[in-house]
Amino acid sequence: MADTKKPIIAIEHVDKWFDDFHVLKDVNLSVAEGERIVIAGPSGSGKSTLIRCINRLEAHDRGRIAVDGIELTEDLKRIDEVRREVGMVFQQFNLFPHMTVLENCTLAPIWVRKQPKEEAEAIAMRFLERVRIPEQAAKYPGQLSGGQQQRVAIARALCMNPKIMLFDEPTSALDPEMIKEVLDVMVGLAHDGMTMICVTHEMGFAREVADRVVFMDQGEIVEEAPPAEFFTSPKSERTKAFLAQILRG
Amino acid sequence: MTANASIKWLRRNLFSSWWNGALTLFVLYVFWSTIPPFLDWALVRAVWSGEGREACLGPDKGACWPFIFANLDQFIYGRYPTELRWRVDLAFLLGLAGLVPMLIPRVPAKLWNLGYLVVAWPMIAIVLIAGDRPGLVGVDTDLWGGLLVTLVVAITGIVASFPLGILLALGRRSEMPVIRTLSIMFIEFWRGVPLVTVLFMASVMLPLFLPQGVRLDNLLRCLVGVALFSSAYMAEVVRGGLQAVPRGQYEAARALGLSYWQTMGLIVLPQALRSVIPGIVNTFIGLFKDTTLVLIVGLFDFLGQVRIQLSDMHWATPQGAATGYVFAALVYWVFCFGMSRYSVFMEKRLNAGRAR
Numbered sequence: 206m207a208d209t210k211k212p213i214i215a216i217e218h219v220d221k222w223f224d225d226f227h228v229l230k231d232v233n234l235s236v237a238e239g240e241r242i243v244i245a246g247p248s249g250s251g252k253s254t255l256i257r258c259i260n261r262l263e264a265h266d267r268g269r270i271a272v273d274g275i276e277l278t279e280d281l282k283r284i285d286e287v288r289r290e291v292g293m294v295f296q297q298f299n300l301f302p303h304m305t306v307l308e309n310c311t312l313a314p315i316w317v318r319k320q321p322k323e324e325a326e327a328i329a330m331r332f333l334e335r336v337r338i339p340e341q342a343a344k345y346p347g348q349l350s351g352g353q354q355q356r357v358a359i360a361r362a363l364c365m366n367p368k369i370m371l372f373d374e375p376t377s378a379l380d381p382e383m384i385k386e387v388l389d390v391m392v393g394l395a396h397d398g399m400t401m402i403c404v405t406h407e408m409g410f411a412r413e414v415a416d417r418v419v420f421m422d423q424g425e426i427v428e429e430a431p432p433a434e435f436f437t438s439p440k441s442e443r444t445k446a447f448l449a450q451i452l453r454g
Numbered sequence: 455m456t457a458n459a460s461i462k463w464l465r466r467n468l469f470s471s472w473w474n475g476a477l478t479l480f481v482l483y484v485f486w487s488t489i490p491p492f493l494d495w496a497l498v499r500a501v502w503s504g505e506g507r508e509a510c511l512g513p514d515k516g517a518c519w520p521f522i523f524a525n526l527d528q529f530i531y532g533r534y535p536t537e538l539r540w541r542v543d544l545a546f547l548l549g550l551a552g553l554v555p556m557l558i559p560r561v562p563a564k565l566w567n568l569g570y571l572v573v574a575w576p577m578i579a580i581v582l583i584a585g586d587r588p589g590l591v592g593v594d595t596d597l598w599g600g601l602l603v604t605l606v607v608a609i610t611g612i613v614a615s616f617p618l619g620i621l622l623a624l625g626r627r628s629e630m631p632v633i634r635t636l637s638i639m640f641i642e643f644w645r646g647v648p649l650v651t652v653l654f655m656a657s658v659m660l661p662l663f664l665p666q667g668v669r670l671d672n673l674l675r676c677l678v679g680v681a682l683f684s685s686a687y688m689a690e691v692v693r694g695g696l697q698a699v700p701r702g703q704y705e706a707a708r709a710l711g712l713s714y715w716q717t718m719g720l721i722v723l724p725q726a727l728r729s730v731i732p733g734i735v736n737t738f739i740g741l742f743k744d745t746t747l748v749l750i751v752g753l754f755d756f757l758g759q760v761r762i763q764l765s766d767m768h769w770a771t772p773q774g775a776a777t778g779y780v781f782a783a784l785v786y787w788v789f790c791f792g793m794s795r796y797s798v799f800m801e802k803r804l805n806a807g808r809a810r
Binding site: 288 | 721
């Protein structure tokens, strides 16, 4: 169980404001190594903001966030240390359009991890095989489909050999027929024991791989439970309303 | 068949309505009344050889080209000592040797090439042209003139304003308030002052602020003025490019652990600069033409040198001024058109490589 292992991510009493808007309200979340968390909730509930605080793309205003024992503060060196260990996949892929797929994957290992180019390329090819698009290595992102781009984005993050992977609505910008190929890669990753936090509306994915589902609404964590419990016997009214809406289709 | 097709083309494109037809006729009339007389003056009635003003005198003589041929050396070097002009030529050739491979995309080692062009070559060129080293005869900048001065001012302006402009653009978008404010103040100051004023200040006011006994060369002061002036314009062009790069690019780079400078140098700037090539070249062209303004602080650039030679009694003819200015315009046009065509070539090449 999660409680018995040491937490790799500790979020304690975190508050954040966008000007006057209280986007995170006293959020507490502890994630153990190897744990898979799915964060669900209506749009504007602060899910994306929360995971963007974990690698400090957003700064929290109050409380404490520690990743792998490193506390996130203004200290830029520590932030870079955390970012090296935390991979992130974005809704809009955010591949670098002026570089080939292979260059996208080797950029950070070469410049941040100081890996030799040949080694970085060998590792990148291995991960491109794992996401099943090694044949696209020499192409530019603009020549790929959305699903392929998102798989490259996953491979790019994995090339840094992260301890934690953050997924910020990775399938929301995809055409329906491409969602499965991306989810398959994520399921594979989960089975390999990667610590993952996914913001997603894919409840099937949550059922299949999540250890815990965290439900957020209006900047608060309303409820967290293993998927079996979460989907069959939700406690709060807000969760029930959300599930009724999202599972109707 | 083809005659029929051309009539159809004419009707569709030039005479599709009475208004378009009238416009077409009017434009044809303007062409007919300006181009043949100009060609008649520049080529047919023009004088092509002669030793002095007498050759070009006469009631229906056209352009006085011997004036240009005889003064070509002055136009290029100004009063630079004749026996030392090989040093200018050598500096120019060394520059060309760096520039040509730089402009051809297929030639490798661009980074070394760029280093030679913006660091090594300027130093070599300064030593060669100014000659302020033991063993070389020094040539005071008062003697520099013509195309030499034009190119020195333009190249210094371009080489200095490009990196400065990028730094200012980054500074203006910085999250650090002090750097941002300083950048904005710098940019808005130089953008708000005409270049003529900048040059006057550089040559008249700057010496007042310098400690006694320190004398800055007039040309050097103008170079600094032109470089700072054009870097402010460059900064605004680059800023436009930076704003066109989606925020997600920056976030993805930072999320991978890249530092600020790595993010800017490897991800943001390559995309930003690519999208503003036309604006950058536009600024360079503007800068090249603005070099003519150094005339007002007593430097004789190419245009200034042409004007000096016009007042030479040996060549004073009614057609001299027109010939000189047409020649000057042609030279400036060749340089600017060359830059413009190269930017079109680069844009096409960069867009062909990848679909976005």
